[in-house]
Structures are given as C-alpha cells and as structure tokens.
Amino acid sequence: MSDRLRTTLSIGLLVVMAAAMLTLILTNPSDPDRVQAIGERIKCPVCQGESIANSPSAMAQDMMALVAERVDQGVSDDEIVAELLASYSGAVLLDPPVGGATLALWLVPVVAVILGVAVIWWWRRHPSPEPASEDGDAATSGGRLAPLLILGATLAVAVVVAGFFIQEREGPNEGVANLGAQDLDDVSNETMEAVIAANADNPQVDGMRLALAERYYEEGDFRSAFPHYLEVAGSENATDTQVATSLIRLGWMAWEGNAEAETATGLFDQALEIDPGSDTARYLKAQVLWCGSDAPEQAASLLEEVLADPDLSADSRTQVESDLAAIESGETCT
Amino acid sequence: MNRGLRWVGYGVALAGVVFAVVLASRFGVDPGLVDSPLLGKPAPEFTLAPLEGGDTVSLSDLQGEIVVVNFFASWCLQCRNEHQAITSTADAFADQGVTFVQISYQESPPVSLEYLKGAGRSDAALYLADPGSRTAIAYGVFGIPETFFVDEEGTVVGKIIGESDAMTLGATIDAIKRGETPGQSVTGDTQQRPDA
Numbered sequence: 440m441s442d443r444l445r446t447t448l449s450i451g452l453l454v455v456m457a458a459a460m461l462t463l464i465l466t467n468p469s470d471p472d473r474v475q476a477i478g479e480r481i482k483c484p485v486c487q488g489e490s491i492a493n494s495p496s497a498m499a500q501d502m503m504a505l506v507a508e509r510v511d512q513g514v515s516d517d518e519i520v521a522e523l524l525a526s527y528s529g530a531v532l533l534d535p536p537v538g539g540a541t542l543a544l545w546l547v548p549v550v551a552v553i554l555g556v557a558v559i560w561w562w563r564r565h566p567s568p569e570p571a572s573e574d575g576d577a578a579t580s581g582g583r584l585a586p587l588l589i590l591g592a593t594l595a596v597a598v599v600v601a602g603f604f605i606q607e608r609e610g611p612n613e614g615v616a617n618l619g620a621q622d623l624d625d626v627s628n629e630t631m632e633a634v635i636a637a638n639a640d641n642p643q644v645d646g647m648r649l650a651l652a653e654r655y656y657e658e659g660d661f662r663s664a665f666p667h668y669l670e671v672a673g674s675e676n677a678t679d680t681q682v683a684t685s686l687i688r689l690g691w692m693a694w695e696g697n698a699e700a701e702t703a704t705g706l707f708d709q710a711l712e713i714d715p716g717s718d719t720a721r722y723l724k725a726q727v728l729w730c731g732s733d734a735p736e737q738a739a740s741l742l743e744e745v746l747a748d749p750d751l752s753a754d755s756r757t758q759v760e761s762d763l764a765a766i767e768s769g770e771t772c773t
Numbered sequence: 774m775n776r777g778l779r780w781v782g783y784g785v786a787l788a789g790v791v792f793a794v795v796l797a798s799r800f801g802v803d804p805g806l807v808d809s810p811l812l813g814k815p816a817p818e819f820t821l822a823p824l825e826g827g828d829t830v831s832l833s834d835l836q837g838e839i840v841v842v843n844f845f846a847s848w849c850l851q852c853r854n855e856h857q858a859i860t861s862t863a864d865a866f867a868d869q870g871v872t873f874v875q876i877s878y879q880e881s882p883p884v885s886l887e888y889l890k891g892a893g894r895s896d897a898a899l900y901l902a903d904p905g906s907r908t909a910i911a912y913g914v915f916g917i918p919e920t921f922f923v924d925e926e927g928t929v930v931g932k933i934i935g936e937s938d939a940m941t942l943g944a945t946i947d948a949i950k951r952g953e954t955p956g957q958s959v960t961g962d963t964q965q966r967p968d969a
Contacts, residue, residue, distance in 0.1 A: 484915045485965040497879055497966060501906035526817070526913035528810040630943040633865035647940070 474507045477516055481506075481523055482533045490533055628654065628663075635667075645670075645677040649685065661692045668692075679713050686710035687720050690727075700731030718745045722759060729762075730772030739766045808957055809913055809921075809932050816840070816923040817911035821901040824882040824889070830874075830899055832923070839871045839949050840923040841942070844878040844914050847888030849964045851936040852918045858939040859920075860895045862946075865939075867897035870925070871946055874899045878909050878917050879966045916963030922949055930954040935961030 478492030483499040491499040491506075502523070509519045523531055626634075631651045635644055648667045655664035671677050672685040690706030693699040707724035710717055721741045729738035742763040745751065751759070811817070820831040832840065843859055845852040863873035875898055877885040882902045889900060903909055912921060915934075922931030922945055930953075931945050937960060948955045 484913075498906060498909075502910055504905055505907065505910055523910070525810060525814075526911055527915075528808070528913070531913075626940065626944045627947050630947045633869075634862065634939045634943045636865060 470507075470510050473510050473516065474503065477506050477510070477519055478503050480520060480533055482531050484527060484531060488533075645674050645681055649677075649681050652685070652688070656688055656692075661696050664688070665692060683710045683714040683717060683720070686713070687717065687723065690720075691723050694723075694727050694731060698731065700727050703727045704732065716748075718748055718751060718755070721745050722755075725762070726772075729766055735766045739763055742766070809929070811913060811921070811929040812932065812957060813954065814929055815927055816842075816921070816929045817908070819876075819901075819903075819908040819911065821876065821903060821908060824877060824886050824900045824902050826882075830901060832874075832927070835872050835874075836927055837870070837925055839866075839925060839946060841871065841873045841946070842912065842921040842923065843873065843875045843937075844909055844912070844917045844919050845875050845885075846878045846880040846917060846966070847884055848880065848967055849878075849917045851961060851964060853892065855918055855936045855938065856892045858937055858942060860893055860898070862939050862942040863895035863898040865943070866946060867895075872899065873897065874901060876901050876903050876908055878903065878914065879906060916965050919963065922946070922955065924949050930956075932957045934959045935963055 475492050479490045481491045481502065483489045483491045483494040483496060483502070485496050485498045486494045489499070491502045494500075506519055509522070514522075520532075628651065631647060631654075635648050635651065649671050652664045652667035652671065655661070655667070668685040668688045671681050672689060674682070677685075686706045687710045690703040690710065693706060694703035704724055704727050707720045707727070710720040711724075714720070722745050725738040725741035725745070728734040728741070742759050745759050746756065746763070816832060818832050820829045822829045832842075841863075845856070847853075859873060859875065863871075866873075873895065877900070885900070885902070894900060906914075912919070918933075918936060920933040920937055920942075921929055922933075924930045930949055933941065933945070934957065941958070941960065945955045945958075
C-alpha cells in the first residue's frame with residue numbers, strides 16, 4: 440500500500456470516527472440513559488451522599504420510578520429536576536447550585552487556582568536566591584508574598600461571608616415565621632379545653648389543666664376554673680404542689696364566691712397538710728377566720744406565723760403586718 | 774525554615790481553617806432540616822385510597838378546612854410516640870373544620886393497618902396508602918414523622934419535623950385559625966426505614 444493511499448485511508452477513518460462521535464453527541468440520549476443521568480444529579484434524601492440512581496433504598500427507587508415516568512411522558516430534564524426541587528429544595532441536588540452559601544464551594548477552587556498561578560508567576564520573576572544570601576533575599580521575597588497570601592485568604596473569607604449574606608436575603612421562605620417553642624400563652628382557652636378533654640386519661644394532663652384553671656382564676660371566671668382545680672386536687676398523678684395550689688384556690692373561691700367560711704378553712708387546712716410551709720394557705724385562712732368566722736385571735740396567730748418566714752417578700756410582709764395591726768387594734772374586716 | 778515558607782504555611786493554614794469552618798457550619802447541616810420550599814405555596818394535590826381500599830380521597834375534597842397531613846409508619850418509633858397525641862387532637866378538632874390525614878410512608882397497607890389496630894385510630898382522621906411514595910415525594914419528605922399544615926385556602930403554612938405533642942399540634946392549628954403562618958418547627962429526630 441502506497442503512503443498516499445495509507446494517508447487517505449487514515450484521514451477517511453478519522454472523518455468517519457469524528458462523524459460517528461458527532462452523531463452520538465448530537466443525537467438525544469435514549470430514555471434509560473436520560474433517567475440514569477437525571478437520577479445521578481439527584482441526591483437520595485434518605486441516604487448519605489448517594490444519588491437516587493446509585494442508591495438501593497426503597498425511597499430512591501420510588502424517585503427513580505417517578506423520573507422514568509416523567510421521561511416517558513415527554514417531560515424535559517430540567518422540568519423533572521424542577522419538580523423535585525419544588526418539593527425538596529436545592530438540598531436534593533448532588534451538585535450544589537451556584538449561588539448563596541454554596542457560592543464559596545464554586546469560587547474557592549477558582550481563587551485557589553488564581554492564587555497558585557500568581558505564586559508561580561511571582562517565583563518565576565523572583566527566583567530563589569543563592570544559598571549564601573538565603574536569609575536576606577528569601578525573607579524579602581517571602582515578605583512580599585505574604586500580602587498576596589493574606590489578600591487571597593481575605594478574599595476567601597469575603598466570598599464565604601457574601602455567600603451567607605446572600606443566603607439570608609434569599610431565604611426560601613421569607614415572611615414565614617418559625618413556629619418555635621410552644622408557649623401556653625399562645626394557646627386559646629378553647630384549644631386547651633379541647634386538648635385536655637381529649638387527653639383526660641393522660642397522666643401528664645394535670646399541668647395543662649392547672650394552667651388553664653389559673654388562667655380562668657386570673658380572669659375572675661371561677662365557674663370555669665372550679666372543675667379543673669377540683670380534678671387536679673383529686674388527681675393521683677398531680678404533684679403535691681399542684682394539689683396544694685388547687686386546694687388553696689378552691690378554698691378562696693368557696694369564700695369569695697359563696698362565703699362558705701367553713702369549707703374554705705377546711706380546704707386551706709388540707710393544703711397545709713400537704714404543704715405545711717405554704718404562707719398563702721395560712722394568710723388566706725387568716726383572712727377567712729377574721730372576716731367570716733369572727734375569730735380574730737386565730738387569724739392574728741396565723742399572720743404571726745407567716746411573718747416568721749424569713750423568705751417572705753417585702754411586699755407581702757407589709758401587707759401581712761398591716762392586716763395584723765388592724766386585727767390587733769380591733770378593726771373589723773372590711 | 775525560612776520566612777517565605779513560613780508565610781506560605783500561614784496562608785495555607787488560614788485558607789484551610791476558613792474552608793473547614795464553612796464545611797463544619799454550613800455543609801454539615803442535616804439536609805432534611807432545610808426550610809421546606811412548600812411553605813407559603815399551594816399544597817401538592819393528592820388522590821389516595823384508604824389503607825383498607827375503597828373510594829379515593831383528594832386533598833381538594835377537603836378545601837375550606839384546615840388539613841393536617843402526617844406521614845407515619847409502624848417502624849417509626851417517633852411516630853408511635855406521637856400517635857396518641859395525633860389521634861386525640863384529631864378527635865378534639867373534628868367539629869372545628871380540621872381534618873387529620875395520616876399517610877402511610879414506605880409501608881404496605883396491611884402492615885400499617887395491623888399497627889393502627891393496636892395503636893388506635895380516630896374516627897375523624899383519614900388513613901391513606903401512598904403507593905410509590907408519590908405523595909411523600911411531592912411533599913419533600915426526608916424522614917418521618919413529618920407533619921404538614923394546610924390552611925383553608927389550600928396553602929402549606931406549617932411543618933413539624935419530628936415528634937409532635939398535643940400542645941404543639943393545638944397551638945399550630947390555633948395559629949392558623951388566627952390567620953398566622955406558623956412556619957417550620959423541628960421538634961426532634963426523624964427516622965428512615967430500617968432497610969433504607
């Protein structure tokens with residue numbers, strides 16, 4: 440075979456191969472290839488860094504089945520990915536999007552390459568000095584290089600900060616407040632009633648019931664508060680403090696609401712059996728004894744016990760002292 | 774070591790620290806905890822059959838009501854923990870325009886039904902099968918339990934990732950009734966299917 444023929448054949452072969460490759464590139468990939476390619480872009484949401492195409496998990500297989508179905512329906516690749524992004528956000532993409540906090544991931548390598556080229560360029564223009572002058576020129580060269588390196592590092596930091604800033608501004612759910620920890624103050628009386636009713640057998644419901652009763656009590660709605668205090672007072676699961684608090688409230692409501700002095704003092708006594716240190720029970724019992732039972736001496740004695748408590752707050756102490764002085768001066772309860 | 778090399782070392786170390794901080798602070802975050810892109814958007818429509826079979830139910834059938842969509846499974850411990858709260862809250866709000874929809878996640882209907890037989894169910898709630906996880910995918914479920922709150926207009930206004938309790942569910946529904954958008958709350962861990 441002549442050299443000319445050999446050259447012609449070689450060129451022809453190259454042209455055929457190039458044409459075949461061009462055809463492969465320009466022709467749309469087959470559907471299974473498309474499904475595989477899309478699957479390899481999507482991160483399996485229940486796996487660690489695996490694509491749905493490569494994960495054996497049931498969830499990944501379900502997602503691949505969805506992708507295959509969409510491909511069969513003639514949906515474009517971008518539309519399929521957009522559908523999954525609409526549900527999962529960018530967190531489902533194996534390649535992070537260019538922007539926001541992930542900008543750093545894309546820019547840091549670029550910055551590193553630029554820095555590297557700059558360093559090589561610098562060293563080529565300032566070749567290493569002879570060993571004899573190492574301490575002098577090398578130090579100078581290193582010293583000149585330092586600002587460049589610091590500049591690069593600063594640039595990297597700026598990119599990261601900018602990324603976070605952009606992410607904050609582009610927050611995906613702008614205007615949607617976080618639910619945060621739930622506070623009973625956020626819950627309506629009706630909801631608390633409904634939840635308590637639905638959890639009547641739940642041993643942990645006493646706290647919620649007491650909170651609701653206290654809310655009614657503060658509002659002066661004794662009728663609504665009464666059954667809840669009664670439940671807590673009789674609950675086997677309630678703490679001593681919860682029971683004592685309920686008994687004290689029931690006692691005061693019996694006096695304030697119905698002027699039932701005997702019932703009230705009986706309830707205060709029950710509270711004091713459970714919590715002997717309760718100044719509130721003692722003080723309120725003294726009030727009832729003074730105002731409803733015509734027993735000022737007993738009332739004064741109880742008030743003195745209250746005053747003996749070193750932990751009594753200044754305001755309470757002033758109030759108790761005032762009441763005690765009124766009793767001792769023979770004033771009648773008003 | 775000469776000063777030049779020392780400075781190069783400082784620069785490389787600083788760049789490494791910056792990159793490590795980024796990786797540790799941002800990219801170590803559980804992707805399942807990102808804000809759901811569905812918040813503030815129309816809830817994905819679904820048409821699913823009850824676990825027992827029979828007539829399908831669509832989200833659009835419930836328009837005008839607050840719909841609480843909860844994904845659960847018998848293999849999910851947190852789902853078991855929250856089940857009583859979900860059931861009792863569904864009962865409590867049954868006559869207040871609130872419907873609970875519990876969708877079985879990555880589990881066959883007979884297994885879910887057997888679980889519900891023991892755990893109990895609310896007469897007011899709907900228990901639906903999700904073949905092929907299509908609804909779970911549409912709602913962007915990463916793990917369960919996840920609970921979505923859809924307002925009367927059909928917009929996703931809240932999401933709880935992790936175990937719920939009666940107070941959290943009640944407060945979220947209350948907030949929606951007041952016209953607020955409770956947003957997303959993470960109350961605890963979620964779980965993947967054991968063989969995932």
